[in-house]
Amino acid sequence: xxxxxxxxxxxxxxxxxxxxxxxxxxxxxxxxxxxxxxxxxxxxxxxxxxxxxxxxxxxxxxxxxxxxxxxxxxxxxxxxxxxxxxxxxxxxxxxxxxxxxxxxxxxxxxxxxxxxxxxxxxxxxxxxxxxxxxxxxxxxxxxxxxxxxxxxxxxxxxxxxxxxxxxxxxxxxxxxxxxxxxxxxxxxxxxxxxxxxxxxxxxxxxxxxxxxxxxxxxxxxxxxxxxxxxxxxxxxxxxxxxxxxxxxxxxxxxxxxxxxxxxxxxxxxxxxxxx
Amino acid sequence: xxxxxxxxxxxxxxxxxxxxxxxxxxxxxxxxxxxxxxxxxxxxxxxxxxxxxxxxxxxxxxxxxxxxxxxxxxxxxxxxxxxxxxxxxxxxxxxxxxxxxxxxxxxxxxxxxxxxxxxxxxxxxxxxxxxxxxxxxxxxxxxxxxxxxxxxxxxxxxxxxxxxxxxxxxxxxxxxxxxxxxxxxxxxxxxxxxxxxxxxxxxxxxxxxxxxxxxxxxxxxxxxxxxxxxxxxxxxxxxxxxxxxxxxxxxxxxxxxxxxxx
Amino acid sequence: xxxxxxxxxxxxxxxxxxxxxxxxxxxxxxxxxxxxxxxxxxxxxxxxxxxxxxxxxxxxxxxxxxxxxxxxxxxxxxxxxxxxxxxxxxxxxxxxxxxxxxxxxxxxxxxxxxxxxxxxxxxxxxxxxxxxxxxxxxxxxxxxxxxxxxxxxxxxxxxxxxxxxxxxxxxxxxxxxxxxxxxxxxxxxxxxxxxxxxxxxxxxxxxxxxxxxxxxxxxxxxxxxxxxxxxxxxxxxxxxxxxxxxxxxxxxxxxxxxxxxxxxxxx
Numbered sequence: 001x002x003x004x005x006x007x008x009x010x011x012x013x014x015x016x017x018x019x020x021x022x023x024x025x026x027x028x029x030x031x032x033x034x035x036x037x038x039x040x041x042x043x044x045x046x047x048x049x050x051x052x053x054x055x056x057x058x059x060x061x062x063x064x065x066x067x068x069x070x071x072x073x074x075x076x077x078x079x080x081x082x083x084x085x086x087x088x089x090x091x092x093x094x095x096x097x098x099x100x101x102x103x104x105x106x107x108x109x110x111x112x113x114x115x116x117x118x119x120x121x122x123x124x125x126x127x128x129x130x131x132x133x134x135x136x137x138x139x140x141x142x143x144x145x146x147x148x149x150x151x152x153x154x155x156x157x158x159x160x161x162x163x164x165x166x167x168x169x170x171x172x173x174x175x176x177x178x179x180x181x182x183x184x185x186x187x188x189x190x191x192x193x194x195x196x197x198x199x200x201x202x203x204x205x206x207x208x209x210x211x212x213x214x215x216x217x218x219x220x221x222x223x224x225x226x227x228x229x230x231x232x233x234x235x236x237x238x239x240x241x242x243x244x245x246x247x248x249x250x251x252x253x254x255x256x257x258x259x260x261x262x263x264x265x266x267x268x269x270x271x272x273x274x275x
Numbered sequence: 276x277x278x279x280x281x282x283x284x285x286x287x288x289x290x291x292x293x294x295x296x297x298x299x300x301x302x303x304x305x306x307x308x309x310x311x312x313x314x315x316x317x318x319x320x321x322x323x324x325x326x327x328x329x330x331x332x333x334x335x336x337x338x339x340x341x342x343x344x345x346x347x348x349x350x351x352x353x354x355x356x357x358x359x360x361x362x363x364x365x366x367x368x369x370x371x372x373x374x375x376x377x378x379x380x381x382x383x384x385x386x387x388x389x390x391x392x393x394x395x396x397x398x399x400x401x402x403x404x405x406x407x408x409x410x411x412x413x414x415x416x417x418x419x420x421x422x423x424x425x426x427x428x429x430x431x432x433x434x435x436x437x438x439x440x441x442x443x444x445x446x447x448x449x450x451x452x453x454x455x456x457x458x459x460x461x462x463x464x465x466x467x468x469x470x471x472x473x474x475x476x477x478x479x480x481x482x483x484x485x486x487x488x489x490x491x492x493x494x495x496x497x498x499x500x501x502x503x504x505x506x507x508x509x510x511x512x513x514x515x516x517x518x519x520x521x522x523x524x525x526x527x528x529x530x531x532x533x534x535x536x537x
Numbered sequence: 538x539x540x541x542x543x544x545x546x547x548x549x550x551x552x553x554x555x556x557x558x559x560x561x562x563x564x565x566x567x568x569x570x571x572x573x574x575x576x577x578x579x580x581x582x583x584x585x586x587x588x589x590x591x592x593x594x595x596x597x598x599x600x601x602x603x604x605x606x607x608x609x610x611x612x613x614x615x616x617x618x619x620x621x622x623x624x625x626x627x628x629x630x631x632x633x634x635x636x637x638x639x640x641x642x643x644x645x646x647x648x649x650x651x652x653x654x655x656x657x658x659x660x661x662x663x664x665x666x667x668x669x670x671x672x673x674x675x676x677x678x679x680x681x682x683x684x685x686x687x688x689x690x691x692x693x694x695x696x697x698x699x700x701x702x703x704x705x706x707x708x709x710x711x712x713x714x715x716x717x718x719x720x721x722x723x724x725x726x727x728x729x730x731x732x733x734x735x736x737x738x739x740x741x742x743x744x745x746x747x748x749x750x751x752x753x754x755x756x757x758x759x760x761x762x763x764x765x766x767x768x769x770x771x772x773x774x775x776x777x778x779x780x781x782x783x784x785x786x787x788x789x790x791x792x793x794x795x796x797x798x799x800x801x802x803x804x
Contacts, residue, residue, distance in 0.1 A: 026377050026378075026380075029374075029377040029378065029381075030377065030380065030381035033377075033378050033380070033381050033382070034381050035381070036386070037382070038380075054400060054401055061464070081380075096433035113288065113291060116288040116289070116291040116292045116295070116349070117291045117294070117295040118295060119290065119295075120292045120295055120296045121291065121295050121296055121299045124299075124332055125514075126297065127513075127514035127515070127517040127518045127521075128477070128513060128514040128517075129475065129476040129479050129485065129514075129517065130515060131392075131476055131477075131479045131480040132479050132491075132494070132509070132510050132513045132514070133510070135483070135494045135495055135497065135498035135506045135509075136498075136503070136506050136510065138498055138509065139316060139498050139506060140316060140499065158349055172623075174619055174621050174623045175623055175625060177591075177593055177611070177617070177619075177623070178617065178619060178623035178624075178625075179609045179625075179636070180592075180593070180610070180611040181591060181592075181612070181613070181615070181616060181617045181635055182498045182613055182616070182636055182637035182640055182684075182688065183611075183612055183613035183640040183641060184636075184640050186642070188639075188640055192527070192625070192628075192636065193625065196441055196625070196627040196628075197627070199627070201306055214390060215390040215391070218390050218393055219390075219392040220393050222392060222395060222396075222483075222484060223483050223484060223495075224356050230392075233393060233395070233396050234396070236396060237396035237399055237400065239396075240400065242397070242400065243394045243617075245397060245400070249393045249394075249396075249397075250389075252389055252390060252393045253386070253388040253390075253393070254459060256388040256389070256390060257388040260388070271627070272668070273626050273627045273628075273668040273669070273670065274626075274670075
């Protein structure tokens with residue numbers, strides 16, 4: 001096979017992470033364990049160990065599911081309305097955070113002056129957890145979408161900046177020298193060397209940003225909102241509806257997982273040179 | 276290695292830093308005093324500092340700042356200790372006993388994606404405003420790094436040490452306790468640092484909802500009373516404590532490293 | 538036309554309050570299209586010499602000039618081949634070679650033609666779309682050399698370029714370098730600690746002493762090569778058999794070995 005054919009067909013394949021042999025056995029055991037747990041749940045409900053006052057029975061969850069999926073839904077909308085609203089907010093806030101955070105991180109990583117000027121202020125504000133901004137956000141912006149967007153931005157901005165900064169600083173010196181030797185001026189250096197070199201760490205930062213953003217939004221919605229998965233959780237808690245609580249929790253987890261997986265997919269496509 | 280040639284920060288850079296920090300506070304104070312924003316909503320840094328001082332001595336919503344911080348830290352301590360106390364041994368054991376790994380991982384992977392904050396409704400339902408609620412929330416967030424880092428430390432421990440132990444007749448539990456644990460200390464301590472950060476953050480989240488004391492609770496009460504100074508003071512206090520916790524763990528990390536070199 | 542002149546070059550640096558002299562009073566001229574190798578013990582500053590020509594470091598005393606111009610920074614006229622290859626891992630082989638050409642502003646068709654030419658020269662045809670991590674060490678270094686050659690530089694600076702390769706690949710690369718040097722002669726400054734490699738490849742070999750690095754002696758290999766008639770030999774075994782080669786090699790070794798006791802004395 002010619003070299004290019006080998007590369008093109010993927011016969012020469014980058015080695016993946018720790019995927020152990022016997023992976024199927026693990027999946028099988030995993031599935032069996034989960035199935036056993038579910039079975040236990042059903043049996044416990046049947047036997048009356050679980051009454052639905054504190055922990056939902058399968059029936060409770062099914063009822064809740066039916067209620068929220070079918071119009072008019074629960075607590076202000078159907079499942080789809082809540083999911084869409086929450087997801088939309090997260091993605092918007094997250095996009096703004098990256099669009100603002102990565103350039104700042106790049107500036108700090110390339111210019112010592114920028115780092116000296118911005119760094120300390122940044123380090124001062126960073127220890128304040130995103131969730132601690134919620135009361136302030138409510139005070140300033142109320143319970144609507146703008147407050148949520150603000151919070152998502154606050155939560156996701158820092159990881160994006162930090163990881164971009166670290167990524168740029170971690171680019172091997174010899175690569176920067178090679179670029180300069182080849183006649184690269186600063187814009188070319190940044191675009192062709194620093195950004196690609198920093199991309200793996202930038203993606204890590206982006207992933208963290210997304211997770212934090214999602215968590216912050218759910219928290220904010222729990223505290224006070226008009227619509228959204230967090231709002232569903234809050235209402236379900238007030239109504240003492242464990243079935244609905246569990247159902248909403250599952251969806252929080254599902255969406256979090258989906259976003260992370262989507263991001264991983266993008267990462268793999270964007271970084272074809274990594275083993 | 277830095278992309279920009281490394282040199283000790285020059286005097287010029289240091290004054291830039293100072294200017295940056297100073298500028299931040301000056302702009303803040305100017306905005307606060309300008310009258311463009313209602314003072315109730317944008318207190319200046321001086322007002323916030325004064326409030327911090329005041330809170331240290333005068334109770335608000337049931338306790339002084341120290342009282343609230345104390346309540347928060349107790350919850351943090353309990354939740355964090357539980358997460359580490361369960362996560363670290365379990366992680367080590369999972370690193371050694373494959374079957375345990377196979378059994379636990381599916382649950383873990385499934386639950387991992389549920390943000391800790393999402394446990395708050397159940398926390399409230401099961402524990403009311405007792406300590407169990409925040410503990411549950413903290414545990415759900417702080418557990419993962421402890422487990423994962425202990426697991427990684429055990430799995431990637433030097434095989435030769437393990438082989439040596441086994442040829443000397445060590446049983447499974449002994450290998451875990453006397454070989455894997457020491458070998459995993461760096462990884463575990465790194466995990467503790469991450470875990471503590473998450474724990475402190477999740478605690479604040481929990482305190483916004485299901486408690487009747489603590490810094491988060493104090494902030495919520497202040498928000499309801501539209502007392503922005505106290506909200507900001509709370510934020511500062513939370514940030515400061517977070518820094519202190521992280522610093523202490525960083526010292527622990529360094530101590531663990533030094534112990535290794537010895 | 539490019540010759541390099543080191544004029545009373547010295548280089549010191551301070552670390553922890555103490556001043557160390559890395560290079561001491563270097564006077565050296567590399568003539569146009571001459572292949573000069575620099576050998577010396579570790580830490581003698583030979584890499585620093587190269588980096589000063591490259592514009593990545595600057596002398597504390599004296600000056601380094603290329604074509605009578607003082608060097609102010611790095612540039613494509615003095616291409617560098619690094620020991621660690623320094624290929625951009627996120628670019629394909631072709632894109633790596635294209636990089637310098639794009640910085641120059643070369644138009645696409647001309648770029649493609651040049652890339653193709655150098656790929657063929659280095660035996661890399663077919664690997665245009667491969668990523669560096671998919672290639673062996675030897676192939677990566679070929680790409681690095683192609684990348685530098687494609688710039689058509691006046692000066693070629695090679696910093697222990699074969700140091701990271703295994704012995705057999707190393708010999709293959711040395712033979713290739715001779716072959717391309719003969720086809721495209723240009724001014725070369727070649728750093729190595731392998732004496733055989735230096736004598737095999739270079740017109741002159743500069744032997745340096747331990748830190749503070751100074752020139753102990755400059756050995757004129759080319760004169761010997763032409764006189765003894767093995768200037769045209771390509772296979773390294775043929776060259777290594779030559780008594781005059783052996784003699785030259787031993788001579789350089791002796792010079793290097795004498796440098797070592799100096800360290801023991803000062804220890």
